[in-house]
Amino acid sequence: MERDMLSCSLLVTLLLLLLLLIVNFSVSACPEADRSALLDFEASLNEPYLGIFKTWSGTNCCNWYGVGCDPTTQRVSDIVLRGESTDPMFEKAGRSGYMTGSLSKSLCKLDKLTTLIVADWKDITGEIPACIPGSLSSLHILDLVGNRISGWIPVDIGSMSKLKVLNLADNQITGSVPGSLVKLGDLKHLDLSNNKLTGSIPSDIGKLTMMSRALLNGNQLTGSIPVSFSKIYRLADLDLSMNKLTGPIPSQLGSMHVLSTLNLDSNQLSGQIPTALLSNSGLNILNLSRNGLEGGLPDVFGPGTYFSVLDLSYNNLKGDIPKTLLSVKFVGHLDLSHNHLCGKIPLGSPFDHLDASSFDNNDCLCGSPMLRTC
Template identity: 70%
Template sequence: MKFTVVYLSVMVFVAAAVVNSCPPSDREALLAFKSALTEPYLGIFNTWTGTDCCTNWYGVSCDPTDSRVNDIILRGESEDKIFEKAGRSGYMTGSLSPSLCSLDRLTTLVVADWKAISGEIPSCLTSLPHLRILDLVGNQITGEIPADIGNLAKLTVLNVADNKITGYIPASIVNLGRLMHLDLSSNQITGVLPADLGKLSMMSRALLNRNQITGSIPSSIANIYRLADLDLSMNQISGSIPAQLGKMPVLSTLNLDSNQLTGELPVSLLSNSGLNIVNLSRNSLDGYLEDVFTPGTYFSVLDLSFNRLRGAIPKTLSSAKYIGHLDLSNNHLCGSIPMGFPFDHLEASSFTNNDCLCGSPLMRVC
């Protein structure tokens, strides 16, 4: 009887040890991922020893119920003590091993801000059924975004900013029905924006600035009810600004500067009391500034400089609740600058290089 109790106790202990340690296949996948990278300064991979990758392996966490690897979170910019002790940010070379695709319970993959990780995004990552966060910002990754990225049905964050990614935005990206944060900024992406981008109905931030995107702005973007931040600046986008953008209920930041946009400035963008930051500078926008400002108007930034706007400065701007930074320089505006707020706290640089503006703060008398 005593022997049976001891035997059962040993079996329970062994079973618990098996459950609490990661499967050999997950461990092998992590070690293959590690072998493709070199991190010379912090020694974070020195913790990747032993048979249990769920315990004290830096940046790795597992599901407590079955010990499958759930998260890999490795950030080169961190307040972690290991960075504080080293007195420096992270630096890592190498590439992302396709062995990651064996971790079929992975929900989070963050390999961010290591500055020198190169190579391509393994296309097999699109087969990970549970992946919710893919964050590879701040490296030297090349190649294209995998064509089948739309297969990641649970993806909420896609961040590959500050890399050297080329090629088009995959058409399948519009199938990411749960995507909330999209950041493709500061790459070398070409081609046009998908016409049905508006299918991404859950998205709250879309940052695609500093690329080589061409074509026009899809009007379907206005269907993204939750979109609060849209940045398409510093591309080669042409055509007119869809008036529907000014009717979006949550949009607060709109950056379209440094493109090749033409046509008239939609009145809806100036009359939308929810918009807080609007930068349309350095385009070829034409037409007049309409008198559509109200006591509800609140712009932290309104930059319309370096366009082809004509006519007078709207007097209703003086009725705005708040105008922080206003730049109307380098247009074809004419007439007297209104007096009072916000004009009494603006500098001359906000109005220079227009055809015939006059009054304070310019030195030209009306």
């Protein structure tokens, strides 16, 4: 009797262990639908050197290179594939990543994705799948920087209400900046730089009040600089350089207390430099070069002025150099060349550490470090 009871107990224990193994396996393996979608995504790409997709085998896609899953549901939540990486796989190969192909619309079947990063692979082409905004409503990060993606930004991009990072820089994207973009109320980082975007910047872009970086440089954007940028009180970095923007610089930008970097160079801006920009003690980098700015250099500098870069070159500025620049806390790189300035260059800091190139090609500047005497 005792032997029978022991055998029965042992059998029950084995059955329980087997059941636990089955349950554990079913929990640890990703859903077949997610696995299939990933394999379709992989099939549209070719990575010839590192072999990262060789890890994409077996039933548990949560263990595949660059794939992350929700620990509770095992649904695929992250795809992080960077062509520039410190991963040992890259270091061993002694090279950065290279990949061809395109982004499969099968990505849209991974409807629990919160992070989609396919960045710096240099030769991925095709368009952004139009289904992404409507299907990936949980996405927080969309980063496709450093490829050769073309086509338009999906017009309904604004429906992705949880998006915090949108980085499409260094591609070949055309069309305009979608008006729906201003609906991304949680967006903190926007980088659309170095594409082929045309048209104007949405006038109500100031609705993106959570944004800290807005990089739209290196496109073909036209129209004026929206005044509403000044309403983004968290904005620290604004780069609109190397476009075709026209009109005056909004004086309201000078009232932005968090703004530390403002690059507006290489546009077609006109009018005078707002005094509020030069008197803003928070601005650290200000580049207004290569525009059509006119008038005199505002005499608004003081002990609170701190510029690591102040570049006003290649404009139509006239008059003399304000002596109040001698009272500033710090000016590192100062470039006033290629204007119509005149008069004696003040003696003292910051002028004593600058060379003649900072003052070249003006009408009648004289004194050190210029060769022309006064």
